[in-house]
Amino acid sequence: MNPQTIKVACSNCNLRELCMPMGLKPEELERIDEVVAVRRKVKRGGTLFRNGEKFTSLYAIRTGFFKTCVATEDGRDQVTGFQMAGEIIGLDGIVQDHHTCDAVALEDAEVCVMPFDRIEELSREVTALQHHVHKIMSREIVREHGVMLLLGSMRAEERLAAFLLNLVQRLHARGFSQSELVLRMTREEIGSYLGLKLETVSRTFSKFVDENIVEVKQRHVRILDTDALKRIVNSQTCQ
C-alpha cells in the first residue's frame, strides 16, 4: 500500500551468498542490481501481497520473517510455509498473473522488490541468472514435496521434530545458533503448517520438554538433544 522506497544493490548485500545472486560471477552480479527496483518495508502483521492481487514482482526477503497461507472459500486456512531472510517469495503468482496466497509479515520486515518482467528480460541475457531462477522454482517444488511427505505420513511428534530441525538448520545457515531459536509464529500457525491443532502442538512441545529434548519458554526454544529429534523423524513407526 505505502511502499517505502530505497535504492539498493545486490552486489554488496550481505545476503548475496544465500539470496538471488547466489553463485553468480561479479560481472553478472552487477547486472542483477538492475533487477531490484526498490525495497519495501512491511510492518508486523502487514501483508506483502494477498490472494487475488495482481502479480508483478518476486520479493527477496532482506530482514524479517513471513508466512504464506492459502484459504478456501469456506474460511479454512493453511499455512504453506515460513520464509526468512534470503528466501524468495511470490512464485505462486506467475501462473495466473495474480497471487493465490497471502504473504504476512510475522515481524517487521524489509523486502527487495524484483519486477518479474525485468527478471525475465535479464535472464534472457544472463544465462546464470536464468538457471538460478529455474533452480529457485524447482527448490520450492522440492520443498513442498517434503511438506507433503510430512503431512501425509508423519505423526504429531515427527512433524514437530522435523519442523524444529528444519527451522534451526535454516537459521544456522544465516549465522544463528544451531541449538537456540525464537519462534516468530504462534502455536496455531505452527499447527496450521503441520496439519495439527494448536493444543496438539503445545502438548507435543511439553512432551519434548519432559523427555529433555528441548527447553521451551513461550517462543524461546533451546534444543538440548538434536539427535533425539533426528531419531524421532526417522523412526519408521509405520512398518
Added chain:
Amino acid sequence: MNPQTIKVACSNCNLRELCMPMGLKPEELERIDEVVAVRRKVKRGGTLFRNGEKFTSLYAIRTGFFKTCVATEDGRDQVTGFQMAGEIIGLDGIVQDHHTCDAVALEDAEVCVMPFDRIEELSREVTALQHHVHKIMSREIVREHGVMLLLGSMRAEERLAAFLLNLVQRLHARGFSQSELVLRMTREEIGSYLGLKLETVSRTFSKFVDENIVEVKQRHVRILDTDALKRIVNSQTCQ
C-alpha cells in the same frame, strides 16, 4: 534404460493445446519442435526416472499415466502427484541436478523427452516459451499448495471428494467424460496421495456409494452427483 526413439513434432501433436506449446504462435511452435529430442516408451510399472538419478530432461506425457513419489530413508513413501497426458514431469530435478522423486508409469506410457539445456537455450530466444516454462513451474507450486491444504485441513471424505473432482476435471479437459472415470492407481496409492490408509479410502468410497453419490466397481467410478461432491469439499466442518 532402453529408450525407444521416434522423431516427432509438437506442431502437429494433438496435445498441443494442453502441453508445452500451449498458447504459442505457429512460428514459435516450430521452434519448439527443436526441443523435443525423442520420444520414450515406459511400460506399466516401469520408471521414467528415479530418486538420485541425474537430471537431464523434462518429460511431456503423450500417453499413459504416471505417479510421482518421494521416500524417506526409513522406507516411508508418499505419492506426490498423478500425471496424465499433456502434463510435464521432472521439474524436481532442476535444483540439485538430480531427481528427488520416482516417476512410475501406472499404465503403458509414452513421453516426449525435452533436454533441459535445450529448453533453457531456446527460452532465451523465444520469450513466449520462457514465460511458459515459468508458468508451468509456478502451476506446479500452486497445485502443491492445494495438496497441502487438502492434507493439512481436510477430513477423509473431503479429501476423496476433492481428489475425484480434480481427476474428472482434468480428464474432461482431455475430452473424457465428466462423470465416468477409470482409476489407474490402487487404493493404496490413492491413500498415500491423500494421507489416508487404503482401508479408509475403500470405506469412504463405500460411504459415497451408500449415499448415491458415486457408483464404484473396482477401478471404474461413475459420479452420480457432482454437486454433492462439491458440497462435501466445501463443507466447513471446522468452524
Added chain:
DNA sequence: CGGCGGATTGAGCAGGATCAACGGAGGTGG
C-alpha cells in the same frame, strides 16, 4: 482350477481433535 494381488468389510483401539478452564505476558489507557 488355483493362486495372487487388490478391494471390501468388521472389530477394536488410539492419536489427535474438541471443549473447557486457567495462567501468564505484553500492551493500553486511566
Added chain:
DNA sequence: CCACCTCCGTTGATCCTGCTCAATCCGCCG
C-alpha cells in the same frame, strides 16, 4: 505506575475419526 484486557499458551477430560489387525471376497492370469 498500576489495573485491566486481550491474546497466547498450557493442561485436563472426553470424544471420534481414522488406523490397525484380520478375515473374506473378487477378478485376473497363468
